[in-house]
Amino acid sequence: MDRILDLIYDAAGDHELWPAALTAIADLTRSEGGILFGQSVSAEQVYFDFNGRLNSECNRIYQERHMQNPWSLAMEVEPVGRVVLSDEVVALNDLKRTGFYDEVLRPQAIGHNAMIALAARNDFRVAFNICRGNGRGGFEAAERQVFETLAPHLRRSVTLGFRLTGYLALRNAAFDVIDKLTDGVVVMGPRGHVLFANQTACSLEAEGTLKLNPSIGTWSPTHSRRLASLVRSALTGGAGGTASTPSFDSSRLLTVVVVGLRSGELSNLYEARISDAACAAFVIDPLRRETVGAQQLMDAYGLTKAEARVALTASSGRTMAEAGLSLGLSANTVKTHLRRVFAKTNTGGHAGLAALLATIGVVKAADEGARRSE
Structure with a gap:
């Protein structure tokens, strides 16, 4: 289990590790393999997928003809994080009467699936699946x-892989990058005492929103207790968690993601002279986030380079004609690219796209130093 957890968290910074993580989970549960999708079932579009030992040709057929199937339709109404076993939503005998079974599952001798929606935004979902052979029976x-x-x-x-550049920077002990993040980064020791806080976290402390001495908290006792609970979870081997906390002036809500640190991050931080690190918190302030770069959009939502450029240009408030002139494209081409961008990012128009880009942007230009505290 420890090896699998290391793979899962390492995959946040290196998506190429997802197939290995899925395969390890399949081995642990006596299954054939696993797959992780970012998809819209209603739009019948897969934006990314990581395949752990399942048949690639069957995966292609699934994406072409069978995204609307008994399993995926059942998961559309399930809450994020709930484990759903396929036998609970459709009997195997009923499944065998579908084209989905004949073309996707039968060639792989698969009859059972464990499914979890890991993230959801409107019609977009990140879907986790571990598939099991007919001969082994249900889970x-x-x-x-x-x-x-x-x-x-x-x-x-x-969450870390698609929203928090700070996690990858922390894993690599890249403090020059951490200092420039619009997200607050706080590293804590085994008793929850703050060992390191970047510039953004320190500025949130200065305005009264965060408390960093000796442990992370907020001006609100209720929200501080919630944060303390998440830190305790991370320090005792749990997954930590996510919480919202109001700013000191109550003008906005900040999101705090708390995670335990794995062996790779610990060794890098030790080499950077931060010893006894045990967990970290990432503080996302919507007012501090700036527009993302094209490569981040391409990685997170499967946009082409042209689509990413159009998304960034159009979200700056320019008209179709102005965006086309800036990019050397016709207004109709810009419109076509934008339709694809709206579909892939699950935004309904310019305002929604601009809001999304403001939410997921992470890096700003900054040259002031961070603080390290004991």
Whole structure:
């Protein structure tokens, strides 16, 4: 289990590790393989997928003809984080009467699936699946417990991988990058005492929103208790968690993501002279986030380079004609690219796209130093 958790969290910074993580989970639960999708079932579009040992040709057929299937339709109404076993939503005999089974599952001798929605935004979902052969029968209670144990860690890794550049920077002990992040980064020791806080976290402390001495907290006792609970979870081997906390002037809500640190981050931080690090908190302030770069959009939402450039240009408030002139494209081409961008990012128009870009942007230009505290 420790090896699997290391793989799951390492995959947040290196998506190429997802197939290995999925395969390891499949081995642990006596399954054939696993797959992680970022998809819109209603739009019948897969924006990214990581395949752990499942048949690639069957995956292609699934994406072409069978995204609307009994399993995916059942998961559309399930809450994020819930473990759903396929036998609970459709009987195997009923599944065998579908084209989805004939073309996607039968060639792989698969009849059972463990499914978790790891993230959801409107119609977009990140879907985790571990597929099991017909001969092994349905998943048992002990295997369900494995999935329930892993679910919060899988969700946290997806959150870190697609929203928090700070996690990758922390893993690499890249303090020059950490200092420039619009997200606050706070590293804590085994008793929850703050060992390191970057510039953004220190500025949030200066305005009264955060408290960093000796442990992380906020001006609100209620929200401080919630944060303390998440830190305790991370320090005792749990997945930590996510909480919202109001700013000192109550003008906005900040999101705090707390995670335990794995062996790779610990060794890098030790080399950077931060010893006894045990967990970290990332503080996302919507007022501090700036527009993302094209590569981040391409990585997170599967945009082409042209689509990413159009998204960034159009979200700056320019008209179709102005965006086209700036990019050397016709207004109709800009309109076509934008339709694809809206579909892939699940935004309904310019305002929604601009709001999304403001939410996920992470890096700003800054040259002031961070603080290290004992």
